[in-house]
Amino acid sequence: MKLIILGAGEVGRELLKRLQKEWNIVVIDQDEEKLKKIVEILDSDSMNRVLLLQGDGTSKLMLKKAGIEEATAFTACTGDDEANIEACRIAKEFDVPTIYAVSNSTEHDHLYEREGINYINKAVATASLLERQIESGIVVPTNVGLGQGEIIEVNVMPTSIIAGYPVGKFSSRRWRIVAIFRGDKLILPKPRTVVKPGDRVLIVGDPKILKYIAGLIKSGEPQFPLQFGIEEVIFLPENREEVIKDGKFFYENTKVQKLSIYFCKEIEKTKLKLFNNSEKGNIKKKKLKLCEKEFFNEIKGENFGLIVMPDKYKEFPLNFGIKTFPVLVAEETLSPVLVARGTTPVERILVPVSGSFSSLRALEAGIELSLMLKASLSALYVAPSENDTKANQLREKVTKLSYMYKTPIEFVKRVGNPIREFSKESKKYDLAVIGARKGRKVNWFSPYPPYFMLHKAKCSSILICVGE
Template sequence: MDRPFVILCGLGYFEVKLLEAVSQLYPVVAIDIDPIKINSLKPQFEDCEFLHADASSILTWKKLDLKNLVAVITTFTDSDINLEVCRIIRLNFHSDKPIIVLSYSEDRQEEFKQYNAKIIKPIDMAIEAVIGRLQRNYSKAINIGLGQSEIIEVSVLSKSHITDKKLSKLKAKSWHVAAIYRDDQLIIPNGDSVIKINDKVILVGNPRTLENISNILLKGIPQFPLQYGQECIALENSPKSIINETMYLSENLSAKFTLVSYKFPLADRLNHPKLSTPDTIVDKLKDIFTLKEDVGLYIFPEFGDFLNLKLKSIFKNCTKPFLIAKGAYPYKGIIAVMNSFDMLGVLETTIELSKIFNVEYRVLLNVMPDSLSTLSEKIQIRKAAALVRDFESVYKTKINFKTQVKNPVVGTIEFTKHFPNHLVVLNYKKSSKISFLKPHIAYLIVKKIKNSALAVPL
């Protein structure tokens, strides 16, 4: 042809419909071995060229002038024929034009990839269309991108820690909000954008993570730590064993758990359905942070080393939530320490964990005497009280909120003594340094309390 055209190999019922659509964009050369079918279609598609031939034969392709070829679409149910078409195009004619394969089976996928062929599965598309009709609030993109559910659209139906919060505060690593639809308007999100109930959002990211995020947006189901990553890595240290508390956590959190040994091999292999114990030994503490990519939570023992250098290293190098397991379990409650960098984040994480472990939660704020408080500190006090009131309104419950005039570290230590086996939750600004001259509140609290503590670096 003397103008751009598309080659369509195979003319079944679906492919005839495809021919109708493609011929609106480009002239089409259609190849099929059934002469009756070809003769019946010629009157309907006068601008298309039909070839009665075997698409898997190189002789057929030698009859064609491929100079203005735009793309090849091959649609046979036999994968061998589709592969032969791909091989001829790439190896015999050295064409780099797009090859689109309509595949009706799961086999030979890797072989198609070597020819850089784009695979589309009509059956999957049909199933997704049906599910989309039945479940209008959630759909996956299967014919764009990788087609592996790394792009989804979901309706926001439930209040959660993700809604009504600036996207920049979510600290999402393995997923992002690509678009927000609100009141029939498209919003291109930035760090200041927020997701609201009744929005539709387009999410991109790790497919497993997106499935968990969609559950949060649809149902408000607590998913910690899956919004940060799919795996939990626990570092076992024989003198301060965390195996039992790790097993307790694995029975409550929806994540994959891996137990890694520190310096020495594990004394015994564990047989636990949710706890993997590979023969992995970490010699340097910082190596654990590069062990796996999709980590949502680290679990460490209370090392108790000289000058607490290991705990300082964790605060400095960890970029995901980490739990210092001190054996204070099963958790009877959760304590949110509002003397944190992000009070909203602490409160949200605390409420989420209280739902997961089905326990009560308390909120603690330590303040300076009014005469010694700076203006910014007074603003923080009012902000904390307002946040608690907002959450009481949203969740229709009375929050146990304690404000006490004490040093944040001393006050938290004294308060937690009355609530053993309560998990303490706080967060901190990762860039803040631990020094004698400027006390690091989160570090000092985690170091000195007897409770297990969850810290989230921001």
């Protein structure tokens, strides 16, 4: 994600200080002394991700030099409203997805509104925050309502992951939709309340993850796996090179911010050093004595971006109603669990679809991954018979998602046993993404296909569980 900040004053510096760990940032200012102050607040990890440019931020040439064509967000926060408005106008010409400005005077607010520029008036924002604190008698620790804390308001775009779905379908311990503004109407949502494009939703949650959720909801830009968590976890009960290989691939090619490696047996240092070359850093390593039991206690009650584990757990217990270790972990954390089979890098992705909410959620994750990894994507439907009519309905849904995300999705139909046909088809792919519903009972007489698919796949596979 790339952010361009025009203005290296107090607001610009504070914004950079908060975002430098996650964003590639360019700061533009004409004042050399202000740019020098920026250098003083950079940490060692951010040095390579922050570019300082001295010059006129209202110049198209300067903005092109800053990389305006690739920018995810643009913020104008100089003390000159005229310069802020002109710079934002140019940013709009380059179709920057997110544009904000700081208004220095209430007398100039109408100028921002006339140009259709999102802005925050410094005086109004400060007074509003003080008003809430004085009237409530409580000092709020975060700048609530200004995108800097535990509550955010986001506009729902047609491509948003939540558009068209009921609120109750989103199960995360880290964020929750608490209110919907539809025009002038305030809706306190129930689990069945459907979110519509154009709605403004109020979300509460962990500040570390809210900004990514906001980006995903607003623009549909791939953020995988940040809607689940910022940390990747690799579990190594034994030395398995395919786990290291797949774990490293997803760590380097997705949006995860941190990595933790849990191992039960000593691992060759050369293998762990493979991760040290990554630009992300932030790697934690821990040896476990009780292996699976201790690992489960470590992750219990938490959310992660991705949990990677080996393909050593067989599906046999599922026949007797006993869930396997990968399934237990996926249900407990509601985090994506990758069973690593060493089939990275990923060029072809397969998602089995049945029409259930969980399978369509998996398809959306597959779409994100295909966009991020520049991989082809196929949706597989296994019909019980040749005369099945459900295939056409699913094909339409897949076509709509393909159009919405502007990415091709091949629809593949097979006839027969869904587990067996999926297993055969998965030989042609590098990654499968499987959706499941938490809490489903399994046994020999009533097999739940997603859990069996996870174990029967011939490629590395991600299981994504949605709430009950």
